[in-house]
Amino acid sequence: MAVLSSRQRALYRFAWRRFGQLLPLVRYERRNLRAVYRPQFRELIQDDQVEWAAVEHKVHATLKLLQASPSLLHQLPSLYYHHHYIQAQADSHQAIKWNPxxxxxxxxLWATRHKKAQRAADGLAETVQRGVAKALQGLVEHAEKAERVMLGLNRVR
Structure with a gap:
């Protein structure tokens, strides 16, 4: 975003302060709601000719709509869904974003993630199977060596 004038910053802060007066939200719901409205607020204040009253009216109308329906308040952030694994880098922890x-x-995306998980599980099963086979082979070789030693000891007696 470009550098904002002090008037634009004041409008932006005003909008977010008013949104802070909404019903208490869980932290990730508030973050998602901010992510939904941030581009709209920035676009609204980019115009230097915009009147404070116009911004106040739009913010007030939006807040009235959200306060009138608490279920809408909780459903709207879900359109911009973020999983609660915020800093995770693994594919399985990344958010599945719904594109309207x-x-x-x-x-x-879910099917792709499921296929990757299946492949990973199959790879893990193969690795375990190889490890078990290697351990069994080592056990057989150890038993054969022990048997040869026992045979040699029997011959000495």
């Missing part, structure tokens, strides 16, 4: 233009995208 491609409704099947979430199910495609």
């Amino acid at each position: 233009q491609d409704p099947a995208s979430a199910s495609k």
Whole structure:
């Protein structure tokens, strides 16, 4: 975002202060709601000719709508879904983002994630199987060596 003038910063802070007066939200819901509205607020204040009253009216109308329906308040952040593993880098911990233009995208991502997990599980099973086979082979070789030693000892007697 470009450098904001003091007037634009004041408008931006005003909007977020008003949003802070909403019903108490869980931290990730508040973060998601901010992520949904941040681009709209920035776009709204970019115009230097925008009146304070116009911004106040839009923010007030949005807040009235959200306060009128608490279920909407909790459903809206889910459109910009973030899993609570925020700093995780693994694929399985990344958020599956729903794209309104491609409704099947979430199910495609889930299917891809499921396939990767299956492959990883199969790879783990193969690794375990190889390890068990190697351990059994070592056990057989150890028994054969012990048997040869016993045979040699029997011959000496």
